[in-house]
Every structure is written in C-alpha cells, then in structure tokens.
Amino acid sequence: MDGIVSWPGEESSITSRPARRLRTSPSVLHADVDAFYAAVEQRDKPSLRGHPVIVGGLGPRGVVATASYEARRYGVRSAMSMAEARARCPQAAFLAPRFAVYRAVSAQIMDIFAEFSALVEPLSLDEAYLDIATSAHEPISTEAAVEIARRIKEKVRAVTGLSISVGAGNSKLVAKIASDLDKPDGLRVVPAGAEADFLAPLPVTRIPGVGPATAARLHNVGVHTIGELAALSEEEAANLLGRAHGRHLWALAHGWDDRAVCADRAAKSVSVEDTFDQDIADPGRLRIVVRAMAERVVERLRAHTLSGRTISVKVRLTDFTTLTRSATLPAPTDDVRVVRRLAERLLTEVDTSSGVRLIGVGISGLTDWVQLNLFADDRGGRPTGGAGEVSTGTPGTASPMHTDPPASAVPWTPGQDVVHRRYGPGWVQGSGRGWVTVRFETRDTPVGPVRSFRDADPELHPAESP
DNA sequence: TCTGGGGTCCTAGGACCC
C-alpha cells in the first residue's frame, strides 16, 4: 500500500479532529477528456477539425455545453448563452449534443481507466479519479506515476482518437488541479512533498468548490491565492465561509485532503427539468407539463430499480427566481400515479401567474427497493392509502412486471426469509402450483404488503443470512 | 448576449420527541 503519514497540523488544530492520513506518494490520478463533446464531433466529422465547434442547446434559450479550443480563442466558454457564443464566434459550427454517442465513448474510456486501476471513481462522462496505490505494495515514485499517466493517455488516444489530460498527486485536490494546469493534452505529476509549493501561488478559484460567491468573500478580505487562504486561521475561514465549507476549503488550501477514491457511489436523487422556449403562465398547460415530467422522472427511477420518498417540484419564474416545493411520503414509491398527483399538488403551492420559464420534478430519499401500500390491512389485502395503492394478495394478480413463465420451480418453504430486489426483505407465506406468496417486512413487523410471484422469478431469492 | 440539465453538499429554522 501507499506510504502514509498523519495529518500535519493535527496538534495545532483548534478543534479536535480525528487523526487523518495523507499519502506520501502521487498515487491519485485525475483524468479528463479535453473539450469532450466538441472533440467527439471533430473526431467524427473531419471537416470540423481545426475549426471552432460549439456544442450546446440550439433553441432560443440554449447555452454552451462545450466549446472546442479553436472556439475558446474567441472567448466562448461553457455555460455561456448560445446567443453570446454566436456573437463572439459566428463562423463556428453550432451542434446539438449527441449524448448517446458520448455515453458510448465514455464507456470505452472508463474501461481503459479500469485497466490501470481497480479503483476508478467516475465524476462525469469524461472525467474520473484513479487510485493507483491499490495494486502497488510500495509508494508510487514520481517516475512511475508519469509512466502510468503516459500509458493511459496513449491508450485513450489509440482507442478513441481523443486527447486527455492527466494529473497526479497525493490527493484528489492536487491531482485535479494538476490535470487542469497544462490542458489540453496535459500530463502533470506533483512529486511527494512538493504539494504545498505547488498549491500556494495558485489563485483560490483553482480549488474546486470555490465559485464566484466564495471567491468574492475571499477577495473581500484580501485573499487571492491558495497560500493566502492557508495563512488564515481555521476559525477565520469558518467564520467567513461557513462552518463546514470554510474548514474544508481551509484544509484543502494546506493540501490536507484525505478524501478516498470511491467507486460505485450510490445516486441520491433523480430529476428532470425543462426550460421552455417561451414562458408559460397558463395553469392548465403547466399542470400538463408537470404531469409529463413526473412520468419521465419515474421512468428514469424505475430504469434503475429505485424508488424514493421525497418528491420535489422546481419552478423558475420569468424573473429567474427559483422556488422549490417538496413533500415526503411515509414510504418509498415508484408509482407514477403517486408521483404525478403529488407533483401536481406541489405545483399549486407556488404562484405561477407571472409566468414560468422552467419546471422540474425530482425524487430523492432513494432506496433500491419499494415498499408497497404501507397501510395495508392485516390480511395483506386491500391497501387503505399511502404510497403504493397496489392490488395484492392472491396468485394470479401478481404485478405485470412478473408475468414471465417460470423456467424452473424453486422449493419455497413457508416461513423462509427472502429478499426481492425491488420490494426488499420479506418472508414466504405460502407457495404452490408455480406461485409463491411473500409478505414484505421482517417477521417482527406486524403489518406488511403481500405479493405473489412466479416461483422462478429471478428477482426473488433467499435472504443472505437466514 | 439574458442565463441548460443533471447532480452534490450545506445551512437554517421549525416540528417533534425524549
């Protein structure tokens, strides 16, 4: 494993922070594709190579997603309105994003990253952290990190035709900043021990998490560089920027960053939103839109076999003020009807008479299973309300999702503990003639929904520890 | 030249419970 030392400044810290460990070698890599969407378009259409390319929304309210480096020379930037981009660089090719293609290329790139590290944390379609300490038994030398970075760049170029920038350091922060620093086609490894000197002269805005608001507060007190932020006391940083944020940024400014590279981070929310070409004030139309968006978000939720407890509606008014209304159900749901009805109700709680430019519907409080009819009565029969309101009970009325013919019979024993990917833990109430009836809830809980399945349903299996 | 869509994390106040 990587060599490790304890958190510097631990003793002088105002608060009693838990002992932390910092790496002593540049074993964290950050890699991202240069101008990803635009580069894919130039790759696929040779006539675009060497010319400014701008990918983004082409509607009246579109913004730039990615500008090629040729377009950046004209001052075109991500998140800029398309109108401004057109004004700055009228000769550019303006293209709508092709997300299906980008996703496919992204999968190729992530596969390549996986060849170099067992621990890859994707941050977006074109960006990831790699932990290269996991397979090494000794600290990674600067030369070894450079060599790995060089091979990754080579392989990505050979397979996808795209150029990436890679940074390496002893932490996520250093790796990320290093990869940014000599883009495009960059390769920058910060040697062990050189982190503080590397960070100190850079502008604070290089730290991910320092945006316009934070930068303005820091500039107000004369802090412009990372070194100057580090020179504040922890208390000053906390007072200026908020307790958690201030302390976090202050620690980062010292290079004290022990965040682990973490694959498989579970999603916390799912949402969809739409900006209209023209504002809508008609309540009837808004109601139809919010219902359609509820359907879209539930589709996405179900595609990931998730369900959620909190439904949110987001409304952006003509003057750009943004309001949210949310409500939390007693139990997670993935039922369109429930989400649609709630979203509609939440929409009525905001005054939309002045006109709306954007509506969104989101679901959070996610679980990977759904609890049906929380208020089902003791017979496991008719639900009396709540999140699910799904008919349950007798064989033959099982969910349409589970109508596949049984491939093989499984000897279910009444009383057996089982789990279901969607419905969670339960136990077998009875079985026979190709069907098994399950009550979802542990046995100590008196009330729980009952469902029946074909007994070969692959989503239903014995609990891991009976 | 008016400002996308998908997320994450934090804060602050109030409700509620012990």
Added chain:
DNA sequence: TCTGGGGTCCTAGGACCC
C-alpha cells in the same frame, strides 16, 4: 405553572460542479 436541552427529520434555498 413554567422551564430546558439535544437529537432527528423535514422543508426551502443557495453555492457549486461538469
């Protein structure tokens, strides 16, 4: 009759990232 404090959950909003 009046009083307290801590923990947790919920809601709304804001900053930030790609």
